[in-house]
Amino acid sequence: MPFAPTFARDLFGAGVLLVPLALVALAAQVSSDGALVSAATLMLISLIAVAGVQVYSGNSGVISFGHVAFMGLGAYFAAWLTLPSSMKARMLPDLPALLSGAELDMLVAVFPAVAAVACAALAVGLTIARLDGAAGAIATLGLLVIVYSLLIGAQGLTRGSQALFGLPLSVDLWTAFVCAAVAVVLARLYRGSNAGLQLRASREDEPAALACGIDVVRRRLGAWVLSAALAGLAGVLYGHYLGVLTPRAFYFNMTFSLLAMLIVGGMTTVTGAVAGTFVVSLIVEGLRRFEQVGTIGGVTMPELHGLTTIGLSVAILAVMYKLRSGLTGYLEIDERWRRARAGRATVGAAAPTPADSAGTSGTGIACRGLVKRFGGVTAVADVSLDLRPGEILGLIGPNGAGKSTLLALVSGTLTPSGGKVAIDETDVTGWPSYRIARCGLARTFQNIRLFQHLSVRENVEVAATLNAAGAIDPRAEAAPAVDALLARFDLAELAGRPAGTLAYGPQRRLEIARAAAMRPRYLLLDEPAAGMNQTESDALLRMLQALRAETGIGLLVVDHDLRLIMRLCERVVVMNKGRVIAEGPPETVQTDPNVVEAYLGRRARGGASAAEDRAETASSQE
Amino acid sequence: MDILIQNLINALALGGTYALLALGLALVFSIMGLINLAHGELMTIGAYALYFMILWAFPFWLALVGALLCAVVAAVLMERVAFRPVRDASMATMLLTSFAVSAILQVAYQNLISPRPLPVAMPSFLGGAVEIGSLQVGMIQLLALGCTAALLLLLVWVFRYTAFGVAMRAAAEDFDTTRLMGIRANALFAGAFALSGLLAGVAALFWVAQRGSVDPLMGFLPVLKAFIAVIVGGLGSLVGAVAGGFLLGAIEIALRALLPSDLLPYRDALSLLLIILVLLVRPQGLMGRRREGVR
Numbered sequence: 032m033p034f035a036p037t038f039a040r041d042l043f044g045a046g047v048l049l050v051p052l053a054l055v056a057l058a059a060q061v062s063s064d065g066a067l068v069s070a071a072t073l074m075l076i077s078l079i080a081v082a083g084v085q086v087y088s089g090n091s092g093v094i095s096f097g098h099v100a101f102m103g104l105g106a107y108f109a110a111w112l113t114l115p116s117s118m119k120a121r122m123l124p125d126l127p128a129l130l131s132g133a134e135l136d137m138l139v140a141v142f143p144a145v146a147a148v149a150c151a152a153l154a155v156g157l158t159i160a161r162l163d164g165a166a167g168a169i170a171t172l173g174l175l176v177i178v179y180s181l182l183i184g185a186q187g188l189t190r191g192s193q194a195l196f197g198l199p200l201s202v203d204l205w206t207a208f209v210c211a212a213v214a215v216v217l218a219r220l221y222r223g224s225n226a227g228l229q230l231r232a233s234r235e236d237e238p239a240a241l242a243c244g245i246d247v248v249r250r251r252l253g254a255w256v257l258s259a260a261l262a263g264l265a266g267v268l269y270g271h272y273l274g275v276l277t278p279r280a281f282y283f284n285m286t287f288s289l290l291a292m293l294i295v296g297g298m299t300t301v302t303g304a305v306a307g308t309f310v311v312s313l314i315v316e317g318l319r320r321f322e323q324v325g326t327i328g329g330v331t332m333p334e335l336h337g338l339t340t341i342g343l344s345v346a347i348l349a350v351m352y353k354l355r356s357g358l359t360g361y362l363e364i365d366e367r368w369r370r371a372r373a374g375r376a377t378v379g380a381a382a383p384t385p386a387d388s389a390g391t392s393g394t395g396i397a398c399r400g401l402v403k404r405f406g407g408v409t410a411v412a413d414v415s416l417d418l419r420p421g422e423i424l425g426l427i428g429p430n431g432a433g434k435s436t437l438l439a440l441v442s443g444t445l446t447p448s449g450g451k452v453a454i455d456e457t458d459v460t461g462w463p464s465y466r467i468a469r470c471g472l473a474r475t476f477q478n479i480r481l482f483q484h485l486s487v488r489e490n491v492e493v494a495a496t497l498n499a500a501g502a503i504d505p506r507a508e509a510a511p512a513v514d515a516l517l518a519r520f521d522l523a524e525l526a527g528r529p530a531g532t533l534a535y536g537p538q539r540r541l542e543i544a545r546a547a548a549m550r551p552r553y554l555l556l557d558e559p560a561a562g563m564n565q566t567e568s569d570a571l572l573r574m575l576q577a578l579r580a581e582t583g584i585g586l587l588v589v590d591h592d593l594r595l596i597m598r599l600c601e602r603v604v605v606m607n608k609g610r611v612i613a614e615g616p617p618e619t620v621q622t623d624p625n626v627v628e629a630y631l632g633r634r635a636r637g638g639a640s641a642a643e644d645r646a647e648t649a650s651s652q653e
Numbered sequence: 654m655d656i657l658i659q660n661l662i663n664a665l666a667l668g669g670t671y672a673l674l675a676l677g678l679a680l681v682f683s684i685m686g687l688i689n690l691a692h693g694e695l696m697t698i699g700a701y702a703l704y705f706m707i708l709w710a711f712p713f714w715l716a717l718v719g720a721l722l723c724a725v726v727a728a729v730l731m732e733r734v735a736f737r738p739v740r741d742a743s744m745a746t747m748l749l750t751s752f753a754v755s756a757i758l759q760v761a762y763q764n765l766i767s768p769r770p771l772p773v774a775m776p777s778f779l780g781g782a783v784e785i786g787s788l789q790v791g792m793i794q795l796l797a798l799g800c801t802a803a804l805l806l807l808l809v810w811v812f813r814y815t816a817f818g819v820a821m822r823a824a825a826e827d828f829d830t831t832r833l834m835g836i837r838a839n840a841l842f843a844g845a846f847a848l849s850g851l852l853a854g855v856a857a858l859f860w861v862a863q864r865g866s867v868d869p870l871m872g873f874l875p876v877l878k879a880f881i882a883v884i885v886g887g888l889g890s891l892v893g894a895v896a897g898g899f900l901l902g903a904i905e906i907a908l909r910a911l912l913p914s915d916l917l918p919y920r921d922a923l924s925l926l927l928i929i930l931v932l933l934v935r936p937q938g939l940m941g942r943r944r945e946g947v948r
Contacts, residue, residue: 094745158929161936164744165688166884173881173929176874177922184918283873287756294749337760344753344760351750352738 037506041223044365045216048305052078052215055309056208068204074312075207076268078305081292082211082218083261085304087254088293090227092234093164096286097155097171098262100178103281105148105263106270107182107189110198112140113271118197125187137201137271141264148263152256160251163237175286182278195276202272210268214261219301219363221257225496225505228485230254231299232493235482242442242476244468244497244549284340288315291343295350297357299484302364307357311346318342361484361529370527393455395419395585396441396472396553402449403436410436412609413450418553423579423586425600425617427593429629432606434589435477438555441587442474443467454553469497473551475542477558477589483531487541490530491516494548513548520544520574536567540574547578553585560592568595575599597621605629655787660910666794666859668902669801672895673856674879675886676808677849679894682883683825684845687736687747691755692879693872694762695731695850699724699857700867701766704773713776721854728850729843740842762869770868773861797859804855805895812891817844825891878925885931887941896939901928 052075059071084098111119111126112135119131159170183192221227233240233247240247270276288311296307318339350357362370396418403411411433418424426434439445441452443464451460454470462470473494482490495509495516502508517523520540525533530541539559546554559575560568572595579586590596596603597617605613605620607629613620620626674692681689702723706716735754739746781792812818824831824841832838853872860875861867878901886897904924912920931939 092745094748158933162884162932165682165686165748166888166932166936166938168688168745168748169877169880169884170929170932172877173925176877177925180922181919184922186918287752290749290752298745337763340756340760344757347749347753348735351742351746351753355742355746 037223038220038504040365041220042216044223044363045219045301047365048215048219048301049212051305051309052208052211056204059204070312070316072202072204072207072272074308075204075211076202076265076272077289077292077312078211078308079207079214079268080262080265080289081296081304081308082214082301083258083265084289084293085298085301086218086221086258086261087251088258089298089300089304090222090230090234090254091251093162093167093171093251094290095171095258096168096290097159097174097178098258099281099286099289100175101148101152101259101262102266102269102285103178103182103278104151105144105266106276106281107195108147108263109137109140109144109267110195110270110276111188112143113137113199113201114195114197115199122190122195122197123188125185137199137267138206141267144267145260145263148266149256149260152259153252156252156255156259160248160255175282179278179282182281189276189278192278196274198270198274198276200271200274202268207268207272210264214264215301215305217257217261218304221254222301222363223506225500226250226253228489228493228496228506231485232482232489234299235484236480238444238464239476239480239482240493241464242444242468242474242480243494243545244465245493246465287340288343291347294357295346297359297361299356299361300359300363302362303357303359306359310358311343314342314346315339373527393420393471393552395455396587397453398437398441398450399453400450401437401440401447401452403433403440403445404448409609411440411447414606414609414611415450416604416611418585418587420552420585421579421583422602423575423588423600425596425603426587426589426606427591427596427603428606428612431608432629433609434606435557437606438474438557438587438589441467442472442555468549468551471552472555473546473549473553474555475546475557475559477561479538479542481530481533481538481541481545484529486527487522487530487533488513488517488526490541490545491522491548494545495550497549509548512550516544516548519577520547535562539563539571543574547582547584550582551584553587555587555589557589558591559588560590560595563592568592571595572599656910658788659790660906662790662794662798664903664906665899666797666801666902667906668899669797669805670856670859670898671875671879671882671901672898673801673804673852674876675882675894675898676805676891677852677856678876678879679883679886679889679891680821680825680845680852681849683889683891684821684828685736685740685747685842686744687751688744688880689736689849690748690751690876691731691735691758692849692853693876694755694758695724695728695853696857696860696872696876697758697762697867697869698727699854700773700861700871701762703858703861704771704867707774717858720858721851724854724857725847725850728846728853732842732846737842759869766869768869770866772866775862775865779862793859793862796862800855800859804852821845821848822891825889874921881925881928885928885938887938890938890940893938893940897928900939904928 055071056075059068080098080102084095087093088095111130112133116132116134119126123131155174159167159174162170182189189195229240229245230250232243233245233250237247266281292307292311293304294307295311296305297303322338398414398416401411401414402409414437426437428434436445440447443459443462443466446461451458453459454467454472457470459467459470482493485493491513492506492509495513496505499505499508517526520543522537522541522544525537530538533541543556543559560571563571575586576599578584588596588599600617602615603617603620604611605626612625612629613623678689678692681687699720703716703720706719707713711719731754735750736747739750779792782789783792783795812822820831820836820841821844824836831841856875860871879898882897882901883894885900886893886895901924904927908920908924
């Protein structure tokens with residue numbers, strides 16, 4: 032089976048990761064050394080939290096400093112349920128009667144506690160999931176501080192900054208192991224799921240992910256809630272292993288060591304989370320002994336604060352300066368094995384099956400009176416334009432004519448200042464680009480936007496699963512279509528390579544293959560031939576013609592390569608200074624005096640051939 | 654009425670301090686895409702310099718100058734030593750690098766200076782108050798207000814009319830193009846860091862004057878708040894950062910004045926929450942432009 036259902040593949044990948052976990056737990060058990068068992072238990076609990084952070088930060092690329100806050104909430108929520116009621120009466124006078132009477136077992140209390148954390152995360156996530164990169168990271172830091180000061184402020188519920196003690200010690204090595212195993216499996220399955228793949232795509236390139244029809248904010252929100260629930264679980268175990276809680280335990284130091292674990296191992300994989308947790312726990316244990324002993328070879332060292340912090344910082348810096356993507360890089364361990372095997376065996380090219388037609392029904396894309404102003408500049412002024420089903424329409428014009436802006440308006444990347452866009456009579460003006468994409472519109476970008484660290488295959492898969500969203504395993508469902516597209520665009524041999532490592536030509540082809548994988552009814556291509564030589568642009572021409580013939584797709588092609596445009600398109604629209612200045616079949620447009628003037632200026636009246644030559648030289652010089 | 658004006662002055666003074674911090678952060682972010690979590694440690698360095706120079710009986714004005722100089726030098730060194738190796742890396746890489754730098758500096762302060770707060774002996778005239786009509790305005794607030802206003806005006810002048818300032822603004826808009834215009838990247842980075850160090854230093858002086866002590870972690874909370882002010886103002890917008898800082902100051906003072914006493918412990922949480930809620934309405938911040946494709 033070349034392509035087993037992805038779910039089974041991920042389950043196997045998760046199983047592989049459980050082996051070292053089990054070995055550590057067993058070794059600690061066998062040694063029956065108290066310190067070792069305790070270190071192993073704490074390491075497994077940390078791993079739950081690290082796997083939690085990985086689910087969000089690793090897949091979305093937004094670093095979270097806030098997950099320790101969810102650990103704290105989980106720990107305190109569970110403590111409300113498990114503490115003996117006599118102690119609750121003494122330490123937590125403000126607790127509602129319902130809670131102060133409860134004396135649940137930790138194994139029962141963990142469910143409502145984690146559910147409550149998930150609800151809290153959902154509420155917070157409504158804001159945080161909307162923020163990307165920098166803003167998102169800082170907002171999570173704000174969350175950490177907010178929860179910390181709430182825990183300290185709510186004296187009657189948490190005992191403030193004083194320690195809350197007396198939690199039943201119901202966590203042992205094997206409870207921690209089972210929970211860690213659950214966390215690792217969940218994180219690994221999420222990463223491989225369709226939702227995980229979509230979120231990883233948005234990490235690589237958000238505008239491109241939106242253009243593939245991915246609702247990025249919703250994906251982030253889902254991952255955020257799952258990851259917070261895992262962090263909450265870690266908090267519950269942490270509290271019931273130590274028996275004592277303080278708000279300070281769930282603050283900066285904990286955040287720092289969890290992030291160090293994730294970063295050293297490699298944020299983008301669960302393998303990295305496991306590896307990092309092991310390595311950093313070892314470093315921390317070592318340094319802690321050092322801190323306590325205080326003598327090296329008979330020389331008494333001066334008292335050092337925060338030796339472990341220094342050690343962790345140095346580890347982070349070393350990774351940032353030298354490795355960037357951590358010990359494990361961008362591949363899970365099972366993915367690495369598969370790739371190594373695939374490298375040795377010859378890749379059997381799948382037989383190209385024609386992709387089924389997306390249907391040619393519909394009335395086309397209709398733009399009416401589109402206007403876009405940037406401050407005082409009007410980039411697009413009152414443009415009306417139709418793309419009919421199944422036609423190939425060329426859009427040309429000098430630089431700065433407003434062509435790319437027009438594409439952005441149609442695809443929803445920019446919101447028009449005025450006018451309307453309709454796709455098959457659905458008014459989509461002002462819709463976010465992922466919703467427009469789902470209406471059957473795909474696009475490529477002028478500066479290629481691929482999901483660099485995803486494989487070629489995954490790049491196409493992300494778009495192809497848009498049509499298999501209802502399936503149980505969308506990635507498996509879309510597999511035949513993906514194979515066909517890879518073969519058609521001559522990418523089958525490169526399927527396992529990270530997209531960012533491809534040469535320029537294949538990158539352009541991949542971007543078109545990805546757009547075609549959405550099975551759109553309309554496809555906007557922004558300078559697909561830019562930077563291509565004549566042979567490559569001829570191949571592109573044939574590829575696009577074949578695509579249209581097979582699927583009946585409507586194409587809008589923007590390019591400076593007039594030779595390509597004139598041979599490919601049935602109709603050409605010419606823009607200049609934000610307006611349409613000519614429209615018609617290629618032959619007529621070529622000789623239109625307005626067009627000649629736009630390209631050459633007023634005084635030159637050299638005729639159409641001169642205009643063409645001039646423009647062609649210009650494009651070949653680019 | 655008097656109380657209102659009093660609070661207004663307090664809000665402007667506190668907001669001004671946040672605005673200075675936020676401006677330094679925004680400057681560095683917009684030029685090199687770095688979220689500098691170690692900015693707070695620059696503040697702390699400035700404060701320690703002030704502490705030691707006063708301890709060693711330097712004249713007060715010299716101690717002030719020394720503190721600012723220290724912050725500037727530390728900022729430039731920080732860029733040179735810690736951030737240059739990751740200059741072209743992703744935002745996340747730079748963020749985590751600054752996170753580690755911040756932690757190392759905090760531990761260094763704890764070990765080399767003191768883990769406990771040290772009292773700074775500020776001259777007594779700073780503790781006084783000035784009477785304006787029926788108003789009692791604290792000397793420190795007044796100075797903070799005046800200095801912030803003067804500094805912001807000076808910066809407006811620098812950004813508008815000096816070659817260095819224009820280059821800086823250009824780089825904040827579009828770094829690559831600015832380089833193509835023949836401006837040296839190293840000079841720009843050093844300049845941006847020096848300026849952000851200076852702003853952190855000034856903020857540190859007011860912070861210490863208000864609280865009277867220095868401790869290794871003193872920079873963390875104000876800088877975190879300033880960061881949130883930067884986001885709310887709109888990441889990448891210098892004017893937005895200043896506006897965000899003042900907004901934060903106003904919210905904090907308003908909460909301090911209006912909150913019933915049993916809710917006062919939640920003050921920090923509430924002000925952060927309020928300001929983060931602004932992002933629910935405008936994820937791109939008050940003055941931020943929507944980046945293409947992100948919506």
